[in-house]
Amino acid sequence: MIKPNAKQGFIRHGPVLIVQHHMASQAQATEPAVAVEDESAPALGVKVAVIGVGLMGPKESAALAVEVAAAGGLYVEAPVLGSQPEAEKGTLLIMVGAEADPREEPQGAVWRLLLCLGQEPNIHFIGPVGTAAAVKLALNQLIASLTVGFSTSLGLVQRSGAPVDKFMSILRASALYAPTYDKKLQKMIDRDYGVANFPTKHLLKDVRLFEAEAAAAGLDTRLLAALQGVVQDTVDRGLGETDYSSVYDAVAFPSKQEE
Structure with missing residues (x-):
């Protein structure tokens, strides 16, 4: 059996x-x-x-x-x-x-x-069989790309002293907006990532798997390697069990001196 x-x-x-x-x-x-x-x-x-x-x-x-x-x-x-x-x-x-x-x-x-x-x-x-797995991987790669990308933009806005609400108002009105930005915004601002439905440690596995598949398909994986580095750093900080919005921590505070 x-x-x-x-x-x-x-x-x-x-x-x-x-x-x-x-x-x-x-x-x-x-x-x-x-x-x-x-x-x-x-x-x-x-x-x-x-x-x-x-x-x-x-x-x-x-x-x-x-x-x-x-x-x-x-x-x-x-x-x-x-x-x-x-x-x-x-x-x-x-x-x-x-x-x-x-x-x-x-x-x-x-x-x-x-x-x-x-x-x-x-x-x-x-x-x-195999095509649905590829589409799922492609979508999960966007989770990492969008979240790390938004974390970087948010970090620069905060460091510049520009109002975050003004930044978000413009972003929401543009073709660049994704609903996940608002879902993760407050978690990032508060640096309180809470209980996870999809923890950062699983995002790390997904990015690794996507990078391997992309390399096998002959795609340029330099961006994926950078994404993996950010997510790995997040997990290394002890945030592997938290919501994946915690990648903001690794992006906005790359060293303890900046916290």
């Missing part, structure tokens, strides 16, 4: 097995994601689907799909954008990578379970 490894989270829901998987910090799995006790026979059965909702690289997701298929099952990657509040409201943005769009079988277990995770307008079929 199929079973989880120690570092994996599995939830069985009828004919569907949900896998909550986050790749290791070095963007490599140290163990197989799925372990089969009896390799001489299929472990899942053709009626069992495995849905991967965690973050992993496209290649790792494709490898998991092969592993599940070898065990007699069907693999669907469905990483989500959003955290606990969105999950409780059913407004998670879900990206789906699979052999076919689950909507083609509206009464199938996979589609019905996806509807439990999010509303239909927010469920997006991306393409084959």
Whole structure:
């Protein structure tokens, strides 16, 4: 039978097995994601689907799909954008990578379970396994880029003595504005990052994984290396468990002398 490894989270829901998987910090799995006790026979059965909702690289997701298929099952990657509040409201943005769009079988277990995770307008079929993982990584990279970028701009405004409220008024009226800026603004001003739905230590893992994937794709990763350095510095300050807006601390106060 199929079973989880120690570092994996599995939830069985009828004919569907949900896998909550986050790749290791070095963007490599140290163990197989799925372990089969009896390799001489299929472990899942053709009626069992495995849905991967965690973050992993496209290649790792494709490898998991092969592993599940070898065990007699069907693999669907469905990483989500959003955290606990969105999950409780059913407004998670879900990206789906699979052999076919689950909507083609509206009464199938996979589609019905996806509807439990999010509303239909927010469920997006991306393409084959690996494509949804790539889109999720691309979005999470923006979390780091936008937050570090905003921290830098805010820091300069504060150091110059310019009114932060005037800066924000202009920013909100411009095409440069992103709602996350207002969500994180007060945390940054107060330097009180609070309890995290998405902690800084997870952002660091995501940036590392994205950098590895970007390098493999032949992209310039110099900016990513700088982002990783800022997030790593934040974690090294003991802020790994706090909200990722804590990257402001590393940007605005790069040394203790400036605090």
